[in-house]
Amino acid sequence: MIVDYNKLNKKMKGTSVPKPLSGTLSGHAAGEPFDKHVYAEIKKQFPKNTFRQYEYLNDLFSKNPDVIGFDARQALFNSPTVLFLLSRGKNATDKWSMENPFDEKQNDTADILVVKDNFYELIDIKTRNILKSAQPPNIISSYKLAQLCAKMIDNKEFDNFTINYFELDWKLEHDRLTCTNAHFASLFNANPSDLYINWAAAMQIQFHVCDLPQTFKDTREKWTELYLKHFVTQAKKRAGDMIIKFVKPFEKYIN
């Protein structure tokens, strides 16, 4: 791990950002200015290593101007797993040029990327209005995470990246959002069987960062195996539940 989250926590607590002019204060978008705030702070600590995901891709492709086209650009990643996590689609990658770089994309895996000595630290910022009780936010697609685990096993890549979450709690004070607290959790320090999959919400894993137990002590390889077991068990359960809830009660009407 590159970033010191305890230090980051102390830096953030008590800081404030202007209330967004547009939009309501409900929804996860409200705290977005904090995302930029955290990025600026990490960048201050690691100026050469801190990127937005799209910035990293623009940087990588710009440094290799002779490498053109999807396949060649994919090969610039020295890790198939990191490639899977960070790369864009074929069409977008084919079209990339210095004049037509990538822009921020809503469903990029990471908000912030810190890269050092071939280690990739993916950081996703979650913001939370402490005065409202909200559903846990979408964290990552459970299916994407299953594909990721399979790739880690296939390529025996267990130590070259991590996925971290940083939650900023805020409240509205005098037209500004003030950070009251912050919480850190690493996905791979959670017990895979604790991860809740909301199948109806695009199969997203959902949790509040502050509520995620960080009790997993075994190896990363073990983690991937346990997660895949969990995912497969939950997928089977959901398929069975669908029959019980959506098929059985209606069968008598359709003979």
Next chain:
Amino acid sequence: MIVDYNKLNKKMKGTSVPKPLSGTLSGHAAGEPFDKHVYAEIKKQFPKNTFRQYEYLNDLFSKNPDVIGFDARQALFNSPTVLFLLSRGKNATDKWSMENPFDEKQNDTADILVVKDNFYELIDIKTRNILKSAQPPNIISSYKLAQLCAKMIDNKEFDNFTINYFELDWKLEHDRLTCTNAHFASLFNANPSDLYINWAAAMQIQFHVCDLPQTFKDTREKWTELYLKHFVTQAKKRAGDMIIKFVKPFEKYIN
């Protein structure tokens, strides 16, 4: 059917509303001012019969001030099917009073309700930025519709309500949204098997109103039977697809 949608279409085309001050022009919320515009127009034509869903409930309960509590208030509806479509939950209904009436709710079934001679016309307004190609919007939960069809069959209620959709297409012109066209479709004029169910998006039926074929000519009773067949078939298919996509590929990693 109470409302004349051809007439409504002519009234709407070419009209404009101020661009919303907050929020972006992407997303379905952008056209929301048109929703109010359509409501005002229908209300002009049927002043005593046109309601917001919450207004209708407030009106019904206000006219029966001695009827108190969930069960008694539920009994005010003379139709179990309409009750299922329009009523709020137990807690909210228990708490209702003249001083604490219902307010608009995001997931109410209808935007507009026209009630005449014990016939309920539910109208949902969909607005669409014609300059952006967007995913078809959420229409109604496929599960809720299945429950509705079962209730219709159980209570032999096939003729006392309908569910209609009215799409307003708009574009941004000089800081105003101008309605370029409008489209009408009735849910029960669509062939049930044409209804696309997006299981990952909260099991919502999704379509653009302008694209919904209105080719169903049989009885409403037949419609409910065909829809339940469609729903059950699709639920079984989704359960099977989940095993193929989310279980099989990962089994080799987990024993």
